[in-house]
């Protein structure tokens with residue numbers, strides 16, 4: 123089953139409603155997000171007991187306020203505000219690195235939930251998307267490879283071969299963000315080797331506890347390992363054929379569906395972060411002798 127396109131069923135917000143939404147988000151940032159930043163600097167919201175507990179409290183608040191999972195339609199467990207209102211909301215969420223997690227819209231879980239909603243079977247949605255959207259589990263997206271340039275993903279070398287009713291996946295990935303701690307990965311692999319380059323790839327769900335799924339190391343980015351942009355090896359990893367998203371060979375189409383909106387959302391968060399940095403700089407310049 124392919125689910126209907128995200129946002130198809132939800133009502134379009136008026137400009138005034140988007141403004142009001144932004145004000146509500148700003149108020150919550152002032153009352154609950156900024157005051158907690160120092161705490162989360164010392165207690166990981168994913169890995170420390172105190173950090174996880176505090177993050178759950180914040181998440182319970184955004185859920186109670188009806189501001190949970192703004193990237194998804196209500197039928198998929200989200201706010202149902204549609205693309206543009208979420209764009210404007212992201213400009214505010216980007217002001218703090220902990221805000222997306224508190225609102226249930228952190229990458230790469232947000233993009234994974236979107237493609238599970240748009241292209242996953244009901245079985246995949248029940249098993250993986252629902253707990254993901256609820257904030258009970260984390261996930262990762264495994265596409266980039268050390269051996270080939272990510273700028274041209276037609277080169278990707280990870281393969282998925284059919285064997286009976288299973289895929290057998292072999293490959294080597296890195297920069298798989300949130301690889302450590304993820305319950306499952308969505309893996310981009312070449313399954314249709316006789317097809318033209320943009321029809322070769324498929325996206326397949328791989329539970330992280332499947333034999334052959336091995337985290338090699340977190341790849342540091344600017345000295346930071348918290349995000350765990352993992353190097354991962356896939357060695358004879360076997361998953362059911364039904365773990366595929368959409369049709370075999372449809373991997374590039376799904377990737378574009380994800381990246382198109384994803385780029386805009388990332389840009390808006392970076393704008394928010396840049397504005398905050400600019401404000402901090404001005405504040406500091408006025409204090410410093």
Ligand SMILES: Cc1cc2nc3c(=O)[nH]c(=O)nc-3n(C[C@H](O)[C@H](O)[C@H](O)COP(=O)(O)OP(=O)(O)OC[C@H]3O[C@@H](n4cnc5c(N)ncnc54)[C@H](O)[C@@H]3O)c2cc1C
Pocket residue numbers: 230262263264265266267270271272273274296297298299300343351
């Ligand atoms: C913080 C972070 C998180 C990430 N998270 C994920 C993730 O969760 N999952 C995932 O799969 N990937 C992830 N990535 C990887 C990211 O998608 C890739 O880094 C990106 O696609 C670029 O690929 P690459 O690193 O192989 O660089 P390359 O493609 O090797 O590019 C290196 C440089 O060479 C240039 N270049 C490449 N080809 C050409 C050419 N033909 N001509 C001229 N110049 C060229 C590029 O412009 C670039 O300057 C993440 C990366 C970062 C930094």
